[in-house]
Amino acid sequence: MNKVMKWSAAAMAAGILIASSGFTGEASVLAAGNIKNTVQQTPVALKWKGTKLSQKGLMSEGNTLIPLTVLRDQLGLPLSYNPGTRTYSIGSGYTQLNMEVSQHGVNTNINNYYLYEYEVKNINGRIYVPFKLMNDYLGYQGAWDPSTKTLNISKRILNPITIKTETLEKATSDAVYLLHYPKVSGLVNSDAENVINNVLEQHMKKFNEESIKEANNRDDSIEHAYQYIQNYMVTYNRNGVLSLVVDQYGNTGGAHGGTIRTGFTFSLKDGKLLTANDLLKKSNPTYRTMLNKDLAKKLKAHEGYLGGFKALRANPDFNVSENGMLFFFQQYEYTDYAVGIPTFAYPFDQLLPKGTDPFKSYK
Structure with missing residues (x-):
């Protein structure tokens, strides 16, 4: 199922009751037939800005998990609960973490962008958030002390800008449109701000125009309306650089819908849309040679590889993350649909x- 469409199925699949005492105590989850977790877990001491916390985290299957109540009580993030969709929401704006809890587990999205590589867990009636998710997308960092099994959490220094979500939403007899796109403000260079916002808005408008044209020629044999959805995720917002990915999804009544992902990485100094060459070529003129060889090996290892990869395009699809760079390919570009959007992470010390x-x- 496509990331941007999972919200509808998740809402329908939710099948447990969630309770909380006015959010003054622990957020608790009461599941029908709730089975006590049997995976071995090791307690992890937690610090917030150097101060030891009374609540503890867990080490489970190699992942450090942080109680949701720590994010609320110590980190000061606002926590709300929607009983209609059985969804906890922590934080606000483009980093708001939404957790839809059901008997099947916890579906996780940030700002409506679904994440599958991070597993929020309901363990014995408590919700735990992977610290890796907090590190990668919520603006936190951690220092691990192996001798005391203590994780010291602190806030990252982000670019001093504001990112607001704008939405174009409409419905006709032929199609439903729900298009979210970011708008930045607070840049020192107002011209750079205008350039960035124009690029992101025009990207949305082009998708909207093409979708309207397609919907106007809708096949009358298709019973349901076409669906067009756009969501985005900020993946890096530090050191004068802003990087994000935008997913554009369309469902026109075939076997399944399709998603096109676009990466945008901007210099906040002048609004320039940066390429992989801008970030890598000066310090490593032969980086593409290494990437081409490694990507060919990894793509061929995919069970759904269709063949055809020889080398990266002149301007490959990528985005920046806290851990390096992510290079990705579109659906059906080199792999079948079941693979999704194949994405390959490379830390900067490898590039x-x-x-x-x-x-x-x-x-």
Whole structure:
């Protein structure tokens, strides 16, 4: 099922009762036939900005898990609950984490963008958030002390900008449109701000125009209306650089819908849309040679590989993350639909000489 469409199925599939005492105590989840977790877990001591917390995290299957109540009580994030959709929401704006809890588990999205590689868990009636998710998308970092099994959590220093979600929503007899796109403000350079916002808005408008044209020629044999949805996720917002991915989904009545993903990485100094070459080529002129060889190996290892990969395009699809760069390919570009959008992560120390700062020119 496509990421951007899962919200509807998740809402219908939710089948448990959630309770909380006015959010003054622990957020609790009461599941019908709730089975006590049998996976071995090790307690993890937690600190917030150096101060030890009374609540503890868990180490489970190699992942450090943080109680949802720590995010509310110590980190100060607003927590709400929607009983209609059985969804907890923590935080606000483009980093709001939404957790739809059911007997099947917890479906997780940030700002309506679904994440499958991070598993929020309901363990014995308590919700736990993977620290890796907090590190990658919520703006937090951690220092691990192996001798005391303690994780010291602190806030990252983000770019001093505001990111607001704008929405175009409409419905006709032929199609339903729900298009979310970001708008930035607070940049020192107002011209750069306008350039960035124009790129992102025009990207949305082009999708909307093409969708309207397609819907106007809708096949009358299709019973339901066409569906067009756009969501985005900010993946990096530090060091004078803003990186995000935008997913555009369309369902026109075939066997399944389809998604096109676009990565945008901007310099906040001048609004320039950065390429992989801008970040890598000066310090490593041969980075593409390494990537082409490694990507060919990884793509061929995919069970759904269709063949055809020889080398990256001149301007490959990518986005920046807290851990490096993510290079991705579109559905059916080299793999079948079941693979989704194949994405390959590379830390900067694998792409560049050790100690190189890829953002030096943009700070």
